[in-house]
Amino acid sequence: MLIYLQLFYEFFKIGLFAIGGGLATLPFLQDFADRTGLITRGDIANMIAISESTPGPIGINSATYFGYQLGGIPGGVIAVVGLVTPSILIIILISKILSKFKGNRYVEAAFYGLRPASTGLIAAAGIGVVSIALLGIEAFQTSGLWYDLIRWKHLILAVFLFVLIKKTNRHPVVYIALSAVVGILFHFAGL
Secondary structure: OHHHHHHHHHHHHHHHHOOOOHHHHHHHHHHHHHHHOOOOHHHHHHHHHHHHHOOOOHHHHHHHHHHHHHHHHHHHHHHHHHHHHHHHHHHHHHHHHHHHHOOOHHHHHHHHHHHHHHHHHHHHHHHHHHHHHHEOHHHHHHHOOHHHHEOHHHHHHHHHHHHHHHHOOOOHHHHHHHHHHHHHHHHHHOO
């Protein structure tokens, strides 16, 4: 029962403060991982891979993923409810009062300030994802060898996909499927 309350509380906070949703939730998930130890940064990397390759918003997918991982089906539902509750409450509140303040310079200034905040949160999340996916900090700390600092297979795949995306115009599912196939081949080849 305690895990359900914690899931609701943690995801309610994420939903309340992750302005911009989606990738802006990642710094909050990293904080959750660091504070509680219930999930790891590796779990976050797995969640990103799964959430980006399944339909739906990444915030909802991440809440479902971690909620299910920590509390089964009820945990997944409770985490999602926690995540969306602040948005629902805020939208109801804003819809009631925003029409009264339409054109108000203070309201417009507030929205002007929120845009870079969302951009900063998404950029911080992107840097976090890059460090999880492409850097082998633990391997470097163990070996002390500079070439262990980079996960070379991941970097090569990321660069290859980046170039492929820039050169071709395919549906994102094609790149996700291609990455999954390469990952399976790497695994079975022992790379």
